[in-house]
Amino acid sequence: MAYTPKTKEFTSKAGNKYTFQTVMNSKTAEIIDEGTGPQGKVLNHKMIPLMLEHVVVTxxxxxxxxxxxxxxxxxxxxxxxRFLRAGQ
Structure with a gap:
């Protein structure tokens, strides 16, 4: 099977529109590893920029x-x- 990215349109409560796109599973694993601390807690200063760089495409x-x-x-x-993890 070949990887096919999925996208999702999202509108924030403020009315701003964003498009999310999935990444390959290997990249998802890298993002999760890089954006979490030793106890598995999400580190906002690392995870948020990763989401903006790799998942938010528009x-x-x-x-x-x-x-x-x-x-x-x-x-x-x-x-x-949530979209990165679930792909929907």
Missing amino acids: PAGLTMDEFDTWTELEEVSNEAF
């Missing part, structure tokens, strides 16, 4: 500091992480 090139509020940043990154 708008492309987002950084944490481009969001007006932490609330929206957290909402988008959490939804991107």
Whole structure:
């Protein structure tokens, strides 16, 4: 079987639109390993940039500091992480 990325359109509570895209399982494993601490706890300062770089494809090139509020940043990154893990 060949890998075929899946996408999902997401609209935040603030009304901003994002497109998420899955990555290959090997990349998913790398992201999860890099974004979690020794006890398996998600490290926001590592995981959020990884979500913005690898999962949020539209708008492309987002950084944490481009969001007006932490609330929206957290909402988008959490939804991107759920999508990464479930692929739907």
